[in-house]
Amino acid sequence: MTLIDGQLIREHVKQECQKYKSIFQTSQKEVTIIRFEASENATNELRARSEAARISAEQKVATFNAIGINPNHIVLSPNIAVEQFDEIIQSINEDCKVTAAIVQYPIPTKFTSSIGLLEPQKDIDIVRRKSNNLFESCATAEGIARIVESYAQRDSNVAVVGGGGFVGNGVIKYLEASRISCFCLEDGDDLSRTSEADIVVSVTGRQGIFTPYVLPSHRLIVDGGFTPTASGVAGDVDRSAYSIPQNITPVPGGVGPIEMAILAERLVKMDLGVELGKWNYQQLQQEQMQRATIIAPIARVFFAQQATAYPQSIRTERENLFVLEGSNYQIRFNSTTQSLIVARTNEKLTLIRLSLASNQIETARGITNEDVTRWQQIQAAIDSTTTQSNDRGMEL
Numbered sequence: 001m002t003l004i005d006g007q008l009i010r011e012h013v014k015q016e017c018q019k020y021k022s023i024f025q026t027s028q029k030e031v032t033i034i035r036f037e038a039s040e041n042a043t044n045e046l047r048a049r050s051e052a053a054r055i056s057a058e059q060k061v062a063t064f065n066a067i068g069i070n071p072n073h074i075v076l077s078p079n080i081a082v083e084q085f086d087e088i089i090q091s092i093n094e095d096c097k098v099t100a101a102i103v104q105y106p107i108p109t110k111f112t113s114s115i116g117l118l119e120p121q122k123d124i125d126i127v128r129r130k131s132n133n134l135f136e137s138c139a140t141a142e143g144i145a146r147i148v149e150s151y152a153q154r155d156s157n158v159a160v161v162g163g164g165g166f167v168g169n170g171v172i173k174y175l176e177a178s179r180i181s182c183f184c185l186e187d188g189d190d191l192s193r194t195s196e197a198d199i200v201v202s203v204t205g206r207q208g209i210f211t212p213y214v215l216p217s218h219r220l221i222v223d224g225g226f227t228p229t230a231s232g233v234a235g236d237v238d239r240s241a242y243s244i245p246q247n248i249t250p251v252p253g254g255v256g257p258i259e260m261a262i263l264a265e266r267l268v269k270m271d272l273g274v275e276l277g278k279w280n281y282q283q284l285q286q287e288q289m290q291r292a293t294i295i296a297p298i299a300r301v302f303f304a305q306q307a308t309a310y311p312q313s314i315r316t317e318r319e320n321l322f323v324l325e326g327s328n329y330q331i332r333f334n335s336t337t338q339s340l341i342v343a344r345t346n347e348k349l350t351l352i353r354l355s356l357a358s359n360q361i362e363t364a365r366g367i368t369n370e371d372v373t374r375w376q377q378i379q380a381a382i383d384s385t386t387t388q389s390n391d392r393g394m395e396l
């Protein structure tokens with residue numbers, strides 16, 4: 001089983017967007033993200049969906065910030081008057097600084113007709129549920145279809161479980177446009193019919209419905225569920241079934257970050273009319289692995305050398321966690337898991353995770369060609385140690 005890393009795609013698209021960042025920053029364009037709080041008498045299910053909307057909205061804020069667009073995150077009470085909400089939508093339509101707007105689902109029913117007022121050219125996530133001349137369906141549906149395309153073969157058949165809903169319906173439209181054979185199953189249908197497919201997409205939002213008992217071995221499972229629970233976030237696929245398919249998008253870390261990548265691509269298209277190149281997950285992954293294969297051994301040797309020659313340069317963050325930090329990168333060594341992590345200083349994202357026990361690269365994402373060049377310079381500095389080092393060792 002291989003876990004498909006949605007963050008790898010998100011980081012790739014973020015990098016692609018960097019060349020437009022200064023244009024966005026200069027123009028001071030904005031994206032509005034509107035979210036409703038759960039009402040006091042909301043059911044537990046509705047509360048969970050509102051919490052998912054909050055998490056998703058915060059991910060959007062981070063994504064838009066990263067590419068130089070100002071996010072304006074508005075949180076509304078479900079008790080405001082419909083006329084008040086209509087005015088908010090009208091002001092978005094009239095404000096030329098606002099490039100795009102997203103209203104997070106769930107949307108209280110009394111506001112659903114107001115969504116139709118949103119200017120179609122600003123509807124980046126097709127929340128009006130009507131395609132505009134830019135996009136066919138919501139970003140989640142496009143992201144799921146793009147992952148399926150990365151794995152589909154000529155004779156593939158895709159089961160879309162929850163295919164009658166908004167996201168599922170969008171997935172089917174995208175797959176049909178790409179001439180990928182698919183069929184729809186509804187929540188409540190016999191899930192064993194997924195055995196007719198080599199790829200399964202599940203967008204029911206029913207946590208853990210895919211247990212090992214209903215899941216034969218597939219080429220790919222795309223889990224579009226996201227249900228916050230007391231013990232963490234759950235997808236439609238039960239954790240106990242993760243080892244069965246050949247490839248699976250995990251929750252969290254799968255479809256969520258892929259959706260953010262699609263929104264970033266869409267923003268570039270909406271605001272600048274630029275269509276970014278289509279990514280293929282397996283190609284991106286290969287590229288990242290190649291870059292990580294160059295960097296990981298350099299990081300390993302560098303950490304070992306610094307730990308031996310300049311032990312004072314290693315910070316003990318926890319009993320089992322030792323950190324070497326430079327102005328560009330951090331190397332973290334976990335003595336319990338025997339793994340080495342390379343990250344950028346001041347960023348949480350793991351670029352590379354290397355298992356020292358197996359010498360396997362377990363994670364590789366967000367690595368640019370510039371990173372490879374920098375690490376090759378570090379390698380050159382290691383090779384000519386005495387000329388480059390000072391009493392703290394070499395700069396990372």
Ligand SMILES: Nc1nc2c(c(=O)[nH]1)N[C@@H](CN(C=O)c1ccc(C(=O)N[C@@H](CCC(=O)O)C(=O)O)cc1)CN2
Binds near residue numbers: 053059102106
């Ligand atoms: N108009 C829209 N409404 C809503 C959307 C949306 O995309 N457009 N999303 C849903 C909630 N949702 C899926 O159903 C969702 C939840 C979370 C994420 C996400 O980015 N998750 C990340 C981060 C997880 C974390 O920090 O714990 C991940 O999976 O890694 C995306 C979508 C609500 N309404």
